[in-house]
Amino acid sequence: MTSKKASSSAADEAEAKLSPSGFPVKEVPGSYGVPFFSPLKDRLQYYYLQGADEYFCSRIARNGGATVLRVNMPPGPFITGDSGVVALLDARSFAVLLDDAKVDKTDTLDGTYVPSLKLFGGYRPLAFLDAADPRHAAIKGVVMRLAVARMHQVAPTFDVSFGAMFDAVDAGISSGPVQFNKLNEVHMFDFICSSLFGGSPPSEAIGDGAVTKAIKWLLLQLHPIASKVIKPWPIEDLLLHTFRLPAFLVRGDYAALTAYFAEAAAAVLDDAEMAKTGISRDELLHNLVFMAIFNAYGGFKIFLPHVVKWLARAGPALHASLAEEVRTTVPDGSEITVSAVDKMPLVKSVVWEALRMNPPVEFQYGRARQDLVVESHDAAYQVRKGEMLFGYQPMATRDARVFKDAGEFVPERFVDGGEQAKLLGNVVWSNGPEDGVAAEGNKQCPGKDMVMAVGRMLVAQLFRRYDTFAATVEDLPLEPIVTFTSLTKAAPLTE
Numbered sequence: 445m446t447s448k449k450a451s452s453s454a455a456d457e458a459e460a461k462l463s464p465s466g467f468p469v470k471e472v473p474g475s476y477g478v479p480f481f482s483p484l485k486d487r488l489q490y491y492y493l494q495g496a497d498e499y500f501c502s503r504i505a506r507n508g509g510a511t512v513l514r515v516n517m518p519p520g521p522f523i524t525g526d527s528g529v530v531a532l533l534d535a536r537s538f539a540v541l542l543d544d545a546k547v548d549k550t551d552t553l554d555g556t557y558v559p560s561l562k563l564f565g566g567y568r569p570l571a572f573l574d575a576a577d578p579r580h581a582a583i584k585g586v587v588m589r590l591a592v593a594r595m596h597q598v599a600p601t602f603d604v605s606f607g608a609m610f611d612a613v614d615a616g617i618s619s620g621p622v623q624f625n626k627l628n629e630v631h632m633f634d635f636i637c638s639s640l641f642g643g644s645p646p647s648e649a650i651g652d653g654a655v656t657k658a659i660k661w662l663l664l665q666l667h668p669i670a671s672k673v674i675k676p677w678p679i680e681d682l683l684l685h686t687f688r689l690p691a692f693l694v695r696g697d698y699a700a701l702t703a704y705f706a707e708a709a710a711a712v713l714d715d716a717e718m719a720k721t722g723i724s725r726d727e728l729l730h731n732l733v734f735m736a737i738f739n740a741y742g743g744f745k746i747f748l749p750h751v752v753k754w755l756a757r758a759g760p761a762l763h764a765s766l767a768e769e770v771r772t773t774v775p776d777g778s779e780i781t782v783s784a785v786d787k788m789p790l791v792k793s794v795v796w797e798a799l800r801m802n803p804p805v806e807f808q809y810g811r812a813r814q815d816l817v818v819e820s821h822d823a824a825y826q827v828r829k830g831e832m833l834f835g836y837q838p839m840a841t842r843d844a845r846v847f848k849d850a851g852e853f854v855p856e857r858f859v860d861g862g863e864q865a866k867l868l869g870n871v872v873w874s875n876g877p878e879d880g881v882a883a884e885g886n887k888q889c890p891g892k893d894m895v896m897a898v899g900r901m902l903v904a905q906l907f908r909r910y911d912t913f914a915a916t917v918e919d920l921p922l923e924p925i926v927t928f929t930s931l932t933k934a935a936p937l938t939e
Contacts, residue, residue: 473510473512476514476527483520490517496921500531511820512533512537512818521686529831529832546810548810551568556809559665583731585721587735597638598894601639605631608631610905624749624928628744628749629659632744636740637704650700657694664693667684705729746804747802748898748899755794757853760912767911791904795900796858798853801853807837846870874895913928913930
């Protein structure tokens with residue numbers, strides 16, 4: 445009886461307060477259900493019975509339309525002991541997760557579990573550090589200086605790597621469909637390492653197994669939240685979501701990758717030692733491995749297939765407009781440079797729109813630093829210190845209260861003079877607003893500019909080389925499988 449009175453009193457007290465926008469402050473609706481059994485049931489619904497979008501939409505409907513609510517998030521038992529989060533499922537509430545003063549992001553990269561540090565040489569990588577951690581500023585400073593120093597290598601290296609990729613597409617298409625993803629996996633890994641560090645790419649230094657080693661290492665980190673990898677699904681759930689796979693399964697693979705980066709990134713490591721960053725050479729090495737493979741390679745592995753997917757679905761009319769813009773800006777014989785693609789408004793808009801529709805990292809997590817009032821569009825909710833906040837980014841970036849035709853791919857949405865200026869701040873794929881700037885003291889992606897440049901150069905390369913193309917798309921939880929079925933080589937522009 446006393447417990448019920450205390451709960452009722454807390455709810456009454458919350459209702460009596462008003463948020464900064466004048467909403468009565470409510471308790472967060474929803475429930476975590478019965479320990480063990482409810483998180484297990486919710487995991488099956490999330491991955492196999494409903495899917496992510498329906499999982500959240502059904503719970504919003506169940507709670508009267510509230511877009512801030514309590515839910516369980518995978519993987520659940522036995523990998524994590526606490527699956528409960530406060531989900532922020534609209535653009536306004538999601539913004540709390542981008543405020544470093546309000547949320548602590550220590551060990552929250554993967555949500556409710558933390559991979560074994562044995563996968564990272566025993567160190568906690570930058571992505572697992574909170575912005576207030578002094579080591580965060582030291583490591584991120586090295587990464588940001590590297591990104592700036594090597595930006596001039598992005599365009600020529602991309603031209604070599606993806607020129608070879610499209611040569612392979614051309615060679616294979618006469619014999620049948622050609623899958624983009626498989627070629628992207630190989631050429632993207634070489635591109636990232638060569639553009640960031642120079643020297644021999646991993647396909648030469650490590651051999652044909654370089655990509656396999658990288659993907660195995662990624663899988664050991666992410667298997668608790670991966671799905672649609674193994675059939676039938678009950679076996680997948682048992683193997684991937686119930687227990688942690690031991691780090692020793694990729695010990696040899698990770699050793700080979702680390703040895704490659706120790707040589708490829710030697711100059712970066714030398715400079716950091718001379719600068720006395722306070723981070724040991726070994727710790728920085730493992731951070732560079734994580735940055736190059738998890739952040740860059742893993743991100744592009746997801747992002748670029750989505751770009752090609754939306755281009756394929758848009759069809760010949762958009763292709764013609766893009767081809768005209770690209771070939772007018774960069775005539776035959778001219779190089780496609782970072783500055784050149786920055787002068788292509790439609791190309792830029794297409795890439796921003798692809799990132800809005802399918803941000804490479806769909807989830808954001810963080811723990812409340814103190815008691816907070818979180819506002820959605822229509823209400824305000826009390827969140828308490830230490831509670832795990834979770835944001836499903838596609839629902840924030842497809843929020844119909846912010847974007848017109850929010851669930852549709854609109855190629856020209858961000859063309860100058862359109863919605864660009866007022867809405868780019870709501871494109872938040874980089875762990876910050878698109879018009880924000882990465883800094884040592886925040887969690888925004890230090891490679892943000894490189895990601896944008898690569899997405900634009902992919903579109904520009906496609907439509908300088910081809911007039912149009914067709915492809916099939918198989919939607920999967922992380923990246924769509926895109927398979928070219930026909931390509932029409934570029935015809936000369938008419939005067």
